Amino acid sequence: MIKKIVLAIIALTIIIVGVSLLVHFNNRKVAEDKIDRYIADYGIPKSEIKSEEYPMFNSLSAPKGFTKTVYVKNENNKDNYYIFHYDPSSKKVEFSGVVEGSEVSIHNKLIKKLKYQPSDKVLNKD
Template sequence: MKNRIIISVLWIVPLIIIAFLCIYFTNRYNAEKEIDQYIQDYGITKAEISNEEYPLFNSLSVPKGFFKTIYTKEDEGNYYIFQFDNKKVIFSAVVEGNEVSIDDKLIEKLKHQPSEKVLP
């Protein structure tokens, strides 16, 4: 009887872990599609992107959601941050060392300005 319980636990725990990982990677895939569409609507083309970071797992200190950071060839030291959470993409950017939202005046210093599709 004890062996059956141990075997059951050894089967159930990995199945639960696999289920959670499947859900996580499905959500991550869908988030990346939404973020990529937002980037395209924003007006940044793939040719203008010099580097992008989309971490597999976020640290515990960052807000909930998935993040993609975009560096472009024309914006030295500045970069764009796209966060997907609650079925929407939230834009922010780091301009001259300051993280700003889409309606901040410092956004005007970026090479790529938001298009009408993404403005609030």
């Protein structure tokens, strides 16, 4: 009897973890697709992307959602890169950039120091 209860609890735990992982990976795929469309709208050519960081799981202290960091080729300053964050509650992608080591918003004057500037399509979404 106790073995059946333990097996039922283990099976239930496996099912719950499995469903949670499926939901997470589905949400992650949706977020990545939206972020990739936003990057294309922003105006960064795929051929100019040197590397991307898209962590499987965010840290507990990170804001809710998914974040992709993009580094481009031939950027004048190695401390400059692009951050795209997808918020599942608002279903929107938000951009910020790191310029000379400081994170700035899309409307900050320092954004002009990045190699690629936001397109009118992105600026008009705000």
